[in-house]
Each structure stands twice: as structure tokens, then as C-alpha cells.
Amino acid sequence: MSGIICAVRGGPDSKATIKKAISLAKEVHLPLYFLYVVNLDFLSHTQSSKTSMISDELNQMGEFILLTIQEKAKRAGVPAEGVIRHGNVRDEIIRLANELSADYVVLGLPVGEEEKNVFVVDHLKEFVSFIHQESGAEVILAGETPEE
Numbered sequence: 001m002s003g004i005i006c007a008v009r010g011g012p013d014s015k016a017t018i019k020k021a022i023s024l025a026k027e028v029h030l031p032l033y034f035l036y037v038v039n040l041d042f043l044s045h046t047q048s049s050k051t052s053m054i055s056d057e058l059n060q061m062g063e064f065i066l067l068t069i070q071e072k073a074k075r076a077g078v079p080a081e082g083v084i085r086h087g088n089v090r091d092e093i094i095r096l097a098n099e100l101s102a103d104y105v106v107l108g109l110p111v112g113e114e115e116k117n118v119f120v121v122d123h124l125k126e127f128v129s130f131i132h133q134e135s136g137a138e139v140i141l142a143g144e145t146p147e148e
Helices: 012-028 041-045 051-075 089-100 121-135
Strands: 004-007 032-038 080-086 104-108 138-142
Touching: 004 012, 004 089, 012 032, 012 051, 012 104, 012 138, 032 051, 032 089, 051 080, 080 089, 089 121, 104 121, 121 138
Parallel strands: 004 032, 004 104, 032 080, 104 138
Antiparallel strands: none
């Protein structure tokens, strides 16, 4: 099996990533898998008893996001599957890439102010390198190229 993994968080900042993944799938004729990861690490510093409820809500949101973008891909003539995983984003991308023997992983570039993003450019480069090293997949960044 092979294919393209497109990791998404949803929202307007994911548009370029989704568009790039659909375009790539049309170009290379490989199956497309949209990946949404529910990561509750941010709750590790709380004593909330609502962790299960929050996990369920994030899972439902992920399902909605995936159905929406799968429909977008279908309208573009690209069949796509949605995959929801729970855990660390990097680990789940690599795990799915290895399970599928993925050829490509499409990621979005940080948009907007650095302090609001998960990654600064240097960390993103390390992230990309690690994914490639661990999975063998070529990582494609959607959007503008980060400054060297």
C-alpha cells in the first residue's frame, strides 16, 4: 500500500494544506488520507475530571472536519479517507506513514504570529526531517517556503 497523508487541524489555515494534498493526489495518482490527531497533552497540567468529555468532543470535531474535506476532495475527483488518531501528532503521523508505506506527507506551514503557532520555522525543519527519517516519506510543506 502507498499514498499521501495530509495532516490537518481544521480551520481556514488548513485550506492551503488541503488544496496541496488534493493537487498532489491528482498529479501522482495515489490514495489520499486526511489525518486528524486528537492530542490531550494540554490537559496533563490540569486536574479536570472532564478529560473524557473533552476527548469525545475533539473526536467529534475531527470527524466533522474530515467529512468536510473528504467531500471537498471527492468534488475534485480525488477519493480520500479520513483517519482519526489519539496521541502525539508527530508519532501518529509517523505511525500512519509506516502503516501505509506512505510516499508523501503534506503539512501546513505556520501562519501568522510565531507565538500563536505550534512550530517556529527551526522546529518545523526538525519535525520534517524526523518524519522523513522515521518513515521514508517525502514531506511537502504547503504554503510559502520558510526562510532559510
